[in-house]
Structures are given as C-alpha cells and as structure tokens.
Amino acid sequence: MITLEYPELLASAYAVQPAPPTFVVEDPANGEVLAWVGISDIATVRNTIEMAQAVQPAWAARPALERGRILRRIADLLMQHQADLALILTREQGKPLTEARGEIAFAASFFEWFAEEGRRAYGEVIPPPQADKRLLTVRQPAGVAAAITPWNFPVSMIARKAAAALAAGCAMVIKPAEQTPLSALALLRLAHDAGLPEGLLSVVTADRAGAVAIGEEFCHNPAVRVLSFTGSTQVGRKLAEASANGVKRLALELGGNAPFVVFEDADLDEAVRGALASKFRNSGQTCVSANRILVHENVHDAFVARFAEEVRRLKVGNGREPGVEQGPLIDAKAVDKVEKLVADAVEKGARVLHGGGRHALGRTFYEPTVLSDVTADMAVFNTEIFGPVAPLIRFRTEAEALELANATEAGLAAYFYTRDVQRVFRFAEGLRYGMVGINSAMISLPEAPFGGIRQSGLGREGARLGLEEYLDVKYLCIGQG
Numbered sequence: 001m002i003t004l005e006y007p008e009l010l011a012s013a014y015a016v017q018p019a020p021p022t023f024v025v026e027d028p029a030n031g032e033v034l035a036w037v038g039i040s041d042i043a044t045v046r047n048t049i050e051m052a053q054a055v056q057p058a059w060a061a062r063p064a065l066e067r068g069r070i071l072r073r074i075a076d077l078l079m080q081h082q083a084d085l086a087l088i089l090t091r092e093q094g095k096p097l098t099e100a101r102g103e104i105a106f107a108a109s110f111f112e113w114f115a116e117e118g119r120r121a122y123g124e125v126i127p128p129p130q131a132d133k134r135l136l137t138v139r140q141p142a143g144v145a146a147a148i149t150p151w152n153f154p155v156s157m158i159a160r161k162a163a164a165a166l167a168a169g170c171a172m173v174i175k176p177a178e179q180t181p182l183s184a185l186a187l188l189r190l191a192h193d194a195g196l197p198e199g200l201l202s203v204v205t206a207d208r209a210g211a212v213a214i215g216e217e218f219c220h221n222p223a224v225r226v227l228s229f230t231g232s233t234q235v236g237r238k239l240a241e242a243s244a245n246g247v248k249r250l251a252l253e254l255g256g257n258a259p260f261v262v263f264e265d266a267d268l269d270e271a272v273r274g275a276l277a278s279k280f281r282n283s284g285q286t287c288v289s290a291n292r293i294l295v296h297e298n299v300h301d302a303f304v305a306r307f308a309e310e311v312r313r314l315k316v317g318n319g320r321e322p323g324v325e326q327g328p329l330i331d332a333k334a335v336d337k338v339e340k341l342v343a344d345a346v347e348k349g350a351r352v353l354h355g356g357g358r359h360a361l362g363r364t365f366y367e368p369t370v371l372s373d374v375t376a377d378m379a380v381f382n383t384e385i386f387g388p389v390a391p392l393i394r395f396r397t398e399a400e401a402l403e404l405a406n407a408t409e410a411g412l413a414a415y416f417y418t419r420d421v422q423r424v425f426r427f428a429e430g431l432r433y434g435m436v437g438i439n440s441a442m443i444s445l446p447e448a449p450f451g452g453i454r455q456s457g458l459g460r461e462g463a464r465l466g467l468e469e470y471l472d473v474k475y476l477c478i479g480q481g
C-alpha cells in the first residue's frame with residue numbers, strides 16, 4: 001500500500017475500502033493491490049452532473065480574477081504535495097518517479113496558465129456595415145463539461161482540461177481511466193482544499209464496463225455541453241457518434257503516429273537526445289512519442305550506432321527505484337501488443353539492434369528495443385506502438401521523407417532535425433500534423449496549443465485556444481434607432 005506524508009490525499013479512495021461494487025487498482029510494476037475504488041452508478045453520475053449544473057452559474061458570475069486566484073492556489077498545492085502526488089502516480093501508472101514529479105509540475109503549470117488566461121476571454125467590437133447598428137461579441141461559459149481521461153498522464157491530462165474549463169467559468173465532471181483513478185481523486189482533494197466550491201469539479205470512477213456506461217451518459221445527458229476526451233481514436237469515434245444527437249461540443253485528443261526525421265545536416269547529438277526522450281519517455285506510452293524514426297542514408301549508420309548505445313544504457317526497473325528510466329508498461333496486454341508488433345516486423349525483415357523481447361523483470365516489462373530496416377508494410381510503421389520500441393527507416397531524399405512521414409491517417413505530432421533554414425519552413429509546411437517539433441522533441445507546454453488534425457482529433461488544449469473550447473460566442477446586434 002502507499003505510504004504518504006499527506007494521507008488525506010487518498011482518503012476517499014484508498015484509506016477506507018468503499019462498499020461494493022468496487023474495482024481494484026494495481027501497481028503495474030508488481031501487481032500489488034493499491035486500492036479498491038467505488039464504481040459510480042448512473043444515478044450517481046446524473047446527480048453529479050445535476051450538482052455541477054446547479055453550482056456553475058454562481059461560479060461563472062464570479063470575476064475571472066477571483067476564479068483565477070483559486071486556480072492559482074490549486075497550482076501551489078499541487079507543487080506543495082508534489083512528492084506525494086508523484087508517488088501515487090508512479091504506483092498506479094508505473095512511470096519513473098522523476099517523470100512523475102515532472103508530470104505534477106506540468107499539471108500545476110496548466111492551473112497557473114489558465115488562472116491568468118481566464119481573464120482574457122475577450123469579446124470583439126465589430127465595425128458595422130450600416131450606421132444604425134452596433135455589433136459586438138461576448139464570450140460566455142458553455143456550462144457543464146465532462147472529461148474522459150487516459151492512464152498515461154493521469155494528472156496532467158485532467159489538469160489541462162479542468163483548468164481551462166474552470167477558468168472559463170464552466171463546471172466539470174471527470175471520469176479518469178480505470179487504471180489510474182487515485183491520482184484524479186488526489187487532485188480533486190487538493191482542488192477542494194484550495195477553495196473550489198463543492199460540486200463544481202467532480203470525479204466519477206468506474207472499471208472498463210462502467211466507463212462505457214458513464215461515457216454514454218455524458219453523451220446523452222442534455223446538461224453536458226462540452227465533452228473533452230483524450231484516448232484512443234477508436235473510442236473517440238464512438239463518443240463522437242454517440243454525442244451527435246445532442247450536438248455536443250467535442251474536444252478529442254486521439255492517437256498519433258509521429259514521424260521523427262533526421263536530415264543529413266542535423267546536429268546528430270541533439271537528434272539522438274531528442275529521439276531518445278521522445279521515444280522512451282513514459283516507456284513510449286505517449287501519443288506524441290516518436291513512432292517512426294526516419295534517418296537520411298548519409299547519417300543513418302552514425303545515428304543508429306549512437307542511438308542504440310544510448311538505449312542500451314537505459315535503466316529498466318520499478319519506477320520507485322532511484323535512477324530507473326524505464327518503468328513497466330501499464331499492463332500485460334500492452335506487452336502482448338508490443339510483442340506482436342516486433343514479431344511482425346522481424347518476420348518482414350526488420351533487424352533487432354537491441355532488446356526485442358520481454359524483460360526478465362516480469363509480465364509488464366518489455367526491453368527497450370531498437371529495430372532497423374523497418375518498412376511501410378510492417379504493422380509497427382502503421383500502428384501507434386505505445387511501448388519502448390524504436391523503428392528506424394532509411395531514406396534518400398526530402399521528398400521521400402515527406403511521403404513516408406505523411407503516410408498515416410494520424411496527424412498529431414511530427415519532429416524533424418535539420419540546420420537548413422529553408423528546409424525548416426518547407427518541410428514543416430508539408431507535414432500534415434497539428435504540431436511540429438523542429439530540432440526539439442519536447443513540445444508540450446501550457447502556452448502552446450496541443451492537438452491534432454485528421455484522425456488525431458478535434459480542438460486544442462492549453463494556450464489561448466484551450467480556453468475557447470469551454471466558451472460560447474454570443475453575437476449582439478444593437479440597433480441605434
């Protein structure tokens with residue numbers, strides 16, 4: 001069980017075993033039972049939405065400056081309890097403690113950002129085409145928002161949505177992933193400690209079957225005006241279909257298949273560092289992970305040698321142990337998927353330069369793996385891997401690199417490394433992606449708009465645009481007699 005300096009963080013989920021029905025939360029590193037969490041039934045979910053609807057107008061009526069002060073306090077509390085929150089996160093999700101601490105800081109940065117950004121929900125005064133009219137727009141909170149969040153960033157994905165919704169004057173009901181509800185409950189606890197009114201931000205929890213039922217309720221309940229989802233493209237599509245009837249506003253952050261292109265004029269040390277961070281952060285379980293590493297033939301062997309050497313050095317283990325850089329995958333199913341992808345690639349001619357199998361540490365561990373000679377007909381090229389496998393592909397020309405980079409339905413993040421300033425613009429403009437990292441592999445920041453195009457989703461999170469997801473534009477036309 002988890003031992004914390006501030007055990008109240010888990011009071012609602014962990015300290016007291018709730019009455020059945022419950023589901024179990026396990027440490028992916030060793031299968032240890034961490035907690036039993038209640039399954040919210042649909043009546044509870046409806047009540048939670050109703051409560052959000054009841055308290056939202058008073059919240060919206062408060063000046064943005066006042067709302068911002070509470071958000072700022074949430075950011076401060078997250079940082080004050082960073083160590084405890086990181087421990088909860090590592091225990092239920094598996095990522096190394098240093099990454100978990102980083103995620104808590106990242107989550108806090110969204111509360112900090114939106115605490116300010118809420119004050120800038122500006123309208124416009126529009127020059128009228130007729131002398132007897134005055135035209136203007138105001139932005140108003142959309143009302144109640146619902147969020148469904150994934151297990152790979154259990155705190156920051158909630159923060160990115162909730163901070164924006166609350167700053168805009170909305171209420172939010174969150175359904176965290178069944179693997180990682182404890183981080184969500186801990187964050188909720190701190191939000192209340194910071195002075196957020198009861199009912200304005202809520203967490204409902206469930207196992208996978210319950211998640212489907214709650215998803216349906218979010219899609220069909222007329223009080224929910226915005227549905228924000230981060231997860232697989234497959235589930236995102238289902239939610240889009242189910243919410244069509246109620247014509248709900250959707251924000252969808254779905255899967256990616258990021259190309260990472262290394263041109264011959266790249267700074268190879270930087271490119272190796274970037275590829276390593278992008279590929280192996282969170283053991284490859286991020287939607288902006290480098291999924292296909294394309295390297296120019298003239299630097300291919302030099303890049304591959306350095307990259308494989310760095311991968312060889314990665315320390316695998318329980319995320320709680322000092323120095324560990326690669327934790328477990330989220331569950332045994334995730335390892336099965338990676339194993340199949342590697343087997344398919346090897347069968348079709350890929351070479352294993354490092355790793356390539358299950359790790360001796362047990363059922364949820366997979367070796368950091370480097371595959372060379374990967375081709376577009378392999379499943380590993382066309383699937384979001386979500387694991388510690390780096391596929392390398394050799395290319396000859398910029399045109400070929402662009403074609404390979406764009407050869408996917410996904411359109412979330414892409415990366416490339418070059419020192420040619422003309423290529424920077426040309427290649428960036430040719431990439432069909434919502435986000436492009438140029439000589440930079442870490443691109444997620446609260447100030448910047450995160451989101452994809454094509455099958456990777458709708459809408460943006462963070463930045464000024466993240467606030468807009470929770471605001472309605474109202475146009476006022478005033479006759480001047």
Ligand code: ADP
Binds near residue numbers: 151175178208233
């Ligand atoms: P993953 O496969 O990585 O778990 P999912 O897209 O399945 O990604 O899950 C992301 C989130 O969506 C989780 O909170 C999960 O509980 C939820 N979820 C999964 N299936 C459904 C569904 N059919 N309806 C609503 N929510 C769902």
